[in-house]
Amino acid sequence: MLRTIGGVVIGYVVLALFVFATFSLTYLLLGADGAFLPGSYTVSTLWLLISFVLGLIAAVLGGYVCASIAKNSRAPIILAGIVLVLGLLLAIPVLTAPGEAGPQARDGNVGNLEAMQKAKQPGWVAIVNPIVGAIGIMIGARLKKPRR
Numbered sequence: 001m002l003r004t005i006g007g008v009v010i011g012y013v014v015l016a017l018f019v020f021a022t023f024s025l026t027y028l029l030l031g032a033d034g035a036f037l038p039g040s041y042t043v044s045t046l047w048l049l050i051s052f053v054l055g056l057i058a059a060v061l062g063g064y065v066c067a068s069i070a071k072n073s074r075a076p077i078i079l080a081g082i083v084l085v086l087g088l089l090l091a092i093p094v095l096t097a098p099g100e101a102g103p104q105a106r107d108g109n110v111g112n113l114e115a116m117q118k119a120k121q122p123g124w125v126a127i128v129n130p131i132v133g134a135i136g137i138m139i140g141a142r143l144k145k146p147r148r
Helices: 002-035 045-070 074-096 112-118 123-143
Strands: none
Touching (some): 002 074, 045 074
């Protein structure tokens, strides 16, 4: 039981740290002009593509770590469920937010924290991300071959 809980918790932490580190690095490399459409906080297609790839890698890594620690098939399922449910719950405010009077203008470079707070992505991304995460976790768990 403790291995299962530990696997889920550590798998989630690994996933979250990987996402934070790689997204921060990606933003530093792309800059505001690469991450957003010109003059706005709407994320670019390039950012969306990179974020899906990095999110999938993070989920696979988290699932692998979870399965390695827990040494059972339940833990990755639990982790995938948590990621799916939390992700969908966090999508609700994105999908129900009232439309603004107009897009918020972005002038020049903005810091990483401000970019995270003001970034606007399509609503479908808020739904797809947790699904990709749950699938990635299960893929990562399957990569961990059981010892004989």
